[in-house]
Amino acid sequence: MSRLVRLYPGPWRERYEAEFLQLIEDRPPSPMERLDIIRGALDARLHPQVVEAAPEPMPWTHRLPGLLSLSAGLALCLAVLGISFGPGPDWGAAASFLGIAVILMPISLPGDYLGSQRRRLVLVGGAFGGSLAAANVLGWGVAAQVLGTLATLVAICGLLATAALRAGIAPRGRWIAVVGGVLLPLILVAGITLVRETTGVTIVDVTASTTALFALPYGLAWLIVGLRMAVRGSPTIVDRPTVPSAAGRSGAAEVTQP
Amino acid sequence: MVDGRGFGRFAEPARLVLVALRDGPRQHVRLFDEVRALDGPIGPGTLYAAVARLERLGLIERATNGNDGMRAYRLTGSVAGGGLASAIEGLYR
Numbered sequence: 214m215s216r217l218v219r220l221y222p223g224p225w226r227e228r229y230e231a232e233f234l235q236l237i238e239d240r241p242p243s244p245m246e247r248l249d250i251i252r253g254a255l256d257a258r259l260h261p262q263v264v265e266a267a268p269e270p271m272p273w274t275h276r277l278p279g280l281l282s283l284s285a286g287l288a289l290c291l292a293v294l295g296i297s298f299g300p301g302p303d304w305g306a307a308a309s310f311l312g313i314a315v316i317l318m319p320i321s322l323p324g325d326y327l328g329s330q331r332r333r334l335v336l337v338g339g340a341f342g343g344s345l346a347a348a349n350v351l352g353w354g355v356a357a358q359v360l361g362t363l364a365t366l367v368a369i370c371g372l373l374a375t376a377a378l379r380a381g382i383a384p385r386g387r388w389i390a391v392v393g394g395v396l397l398p399l400i401l402v403a404g405i406t407l408v409r410e411t412t413g414v415t416i417v418d419v420t421a422s423t424t425a426l427f428a429l430p431y432g433l434a435w436l437i438v439g440l441r442m443a444v445r446g447s448p449t450i451v452d453r454p455t456v457p458s459a460a461g462r463s464g465a466a467e468v469t470q471p
Numbered sequence: 472m473v474d475g476r477g478f479g480r481f482a483e484p485a486r487l488v489l490v491a492l493r494d495g496p497r498q499h500v501r502l503f504d505e506v507r508a509l510d511g512p513i514g515p516g517t518l519y520a521a522v523a524r525l526e527r528l529g530l531i532e533r534a535t536n537g538n539d540g541m542r543a544y545r546l547t548g549s550v551a552g553g554g555l556a557s558a559i560e561g562l563y564r
Binding site for chain 2: 225228229231232233235236237239240242245246248249250251252253254256257262263
């Protein structure tokens with residue numbers, strides 16, 4: 214029955230859905246009355262009587278983290294494309310973009326959401342720091358290189374996942390970003406290298422230029438996450454934490470008075 | 472943008488809502504029953520189309536109803552205070 218109510222526009226549902234559902238639960242509608250509900254929904258869409266309360270204007274600073282993430286993604290994509298298709302082997306400009314991306318990524322992350330994610334962030338930071346410390350203690354042998362790689366992987370995935378978290382992306386979307394942006398390309402590179410080393414068959418000539426291309430999904434992931442973050446807005450670390458108003462939380466709709 | 476047109480086919484259901492609320496606030500299910508008792512089978516879609524229009528025009532409002540303050544309606548002060556006839560007349564203009 215609630216499917217019929219979903220035909221009504223959002224602001225109408227904000228205001229009347231609960232009582233309407235209760236009404237049709239208490240007085241189950243006949244087939245003709247179901248038709249009447251559909252007509253009512255059509256009327257509510259054609260001649261809206263309820264408008265959504267205007268949202269409070271977002272401070273411009275809330276766009277900054279998203280724009281930084283967006284810029285980081287753009288810089289990384291430009292660096293990758295420069296390395297892959299540039300004149301080379303002098304990748305000075307491309308390397309500059311890479312440096313910009315590496316700086317912008319962590320800068321775009323601190324915000325008021327960090328407090329609520331403290332445990333996860335400590336876990337990621339701990340894994341990163343622990344891996345680096347272990348690599349240093351062991352000296353830079355094979356085991357240390359593995360740990361160093363692991364630390365880098367944790368950092369790369371952690372940064373993207375944290376940005377996605379800040380952009381309000383659901384857990385499934387965050388996993389897609391991390392798997393599609395980092396793990397899948399990494400597995401591809403590792404697989405191609407392994408095949409070449411074990412069988413001598415060269416699927417793709419893995420040079421620095423081609424390897425860089427595998428970082429493109431990561432850059433694109435940052436672009437998408439940054440765009441979402443910029444559109445949605447997110448308080449920066451210097452902004453006062455946002456406490457949604459009661460109207461904002463419920464998305465309360467208002468019946469306008471003439 | 473809120474539609475500014477009149478009640479059209481909802482004028483009669485709106486009149487019934489006003490009449491049903493004449494004697495005081497009504498919980499929404501009871502309001503539905505009373506409107507139906509006044510004029511036969513009016514569906515929930517029609518009832519709420521009328522209610523939304525009446526509320527927009529400030530002829531009815533939500534009233535506190537015990538712990539369930541969101542789900543009762545009453546006539547607004549001007550309508551309850553002797554303006555019912557002119558309010559009903561206005562529905563058909």
